[in-house]
Amino acid sequence: MTAPLVVVGDVLLDIDVVGSSSRLCPDAPVPVVEQAEERPRPGGAGLAALLAAAGGREVVLVTALADDDQGRRLRAMLERHMEVVALHLHGGTPCKLRIRSGGQSVARLDAGDGQALDGPVGPRVTGAIAGAGAVLVSDYGRGVSRHRAVRSLLGELPPSVPVVWDPHPRGEPPVPGVRLLTPNQEEAARLAAADGADITGFGLPAAGRRGRHLGRSWGIDGVAITLGAQGALLCDGSQAPFLAPARPARGDSCGAGDSFAAEVVGALADGADLPAAVTEGVDRASEFVRAGAAAAVAAQLADTGTARLTPERREDAWDVVERTRRAGGTVVATGGCFDLLHAGHVSLLRQARRLGDCLIVCVNSDASVRHRKGPSRPITPAADRVRVLEALSDVDAALVFDDDTPAPLLERLRPDLWVKGADHAGAALPEAETIRAHNGEVILLPLLEGRSTTRLLTTTKGNAS
The missing domain is CATH 3.40.1190.20 (Ribokinase)
Incomplete structure (x- = not known):
């Protein structure tokens, strides 16, 4: 034009x-x-x-x-x-x-x-x-x-x-x-x-x-x-x-x-x-x-003196984290492969989002999933896994990492809360030390019984045979 x-x-x-504001006015119930x-x-x-x-x-x-x-x-x-x-x-x-x-x-x-x-x-x-x-x-x-x-x-x-x-x-x-x-x-x-x-x-x-x-x-x-x-x-x-x-x-x-x-x-x-x-x-x-x-x-x-509220790119995870911290909010993060998204994932993500003001999901890359799960995985490539996760209302953004653990990524992200499922109770989490070194905390949340990607794939193979 x-x-x-x-x-x-x-x-x-x-x-x-x-x-x-951290206190009420002494002569009226209104914030100072x-x-x-x-x-x-x-x-x-x-x-x-x-x-x-x-x-x-x-x-x-x-x-x-x-x-x-x-x-x-x-x-x-x-x-x-x-x-x-x-x-x-x-x-x-x-x-x-x-x-x-x-x-x-x-x-x-x-x-x-x-x-x-x-x-x-x-x-x-x-x-x-x-x-x-x-x-x-x-x-x-x-x-x-x-x-x-x-x-x-x-x-x-x-x-x-x-x-x-x-x-x-x-x-x-x-x-x-x-x-x-x-x-x-x-x-x-x-x-x-x-x-x-x-x-x-x-x-x-x-x-x-x-x-x-x-x-x-x-x-x-x-x-x-x-x-x-x-x-x-x-x-x-x-x-x-x-x-x-x-x-x-x-x-x-x-x-x-x-x-x-x-x-x-x-x-x-x-x-x-x-x-x-x-x-x-x-x-x-x-x-x-x-x-x-x-x-x-x-x-x-x-x-x-300039407004830049029409960016050429979408707000990414780092923008979300910066904005949340600037407003004094709590940054929550979790991680995993999320190869086949199921009800257990959705339940965990919903609970995690309620703990703070934004939820960042750290997603294993395709190479990282293959190293952990074997050559037949992942079923879904990382770009599609991220797209599905970010379509959920409880997920503010997702980040992909190539390492075996998300610890290097968390060193930069520094969430206030790192959320894992209760199946990790008693297990050593290599990223926990990174989280706590930056005054964060690791939180375990309950899982839906019987929901897992491995079980879904095993059931599917059994039915196919």
């Missing part, structure tokens, strides 16, 4: 006040957050535009800004990364302040009543929208999507310019010609109810009915309802909706919807069809949450 990606919508000033550090970032359409620009695209943001201290802070942050074309915001800049400790929000304070009101727009607004290669409307209910001149310009775009509309319950219906609507479940329920649909419940069946209703009612090619950890459900007029499943991702999800929408509109601009674009959007949103979500954007802006 040579023409810029244009983001149209309402910006907010989001501020994270980040500190540590100490050594607090303020980390501001753009929110709303500003965050979506920032994430799109971090992916290397030319971005123009059409928004409304107030001439107050908060508005000037927002403009300064945004103009480092993109062109900002601003209408006047009547009233105070909307601000959301989150007080956070230990990776969790303790409280949120909202202020600012600003609204974008109808009025003339200058040639910069007209030129920005008319010259767009793709448009994301990021509606946060503050009036930019309601502005009659802005709506007229959006409605005049040719069909070749994909428009993605990220709606808000207090916002406006999309203009004709929108390629994709991207509400979350709650927004879809409110929008469908306001449009007269009597659809109760949540989950995939209700989401499908709401998506089809909104698409028909508003004449939209596609409606992608985001479902959090389940991914996104695309209703595009096909007989059955398309589900783009999310990769497991734990953590703060603030801003995940903006990340999804920014990626989807970029993919459509590059020529992707709706299912492919929605799949890319879900993958990027999962990465965004694993990387720390909006809180990490604030931290990166504070450290470097």
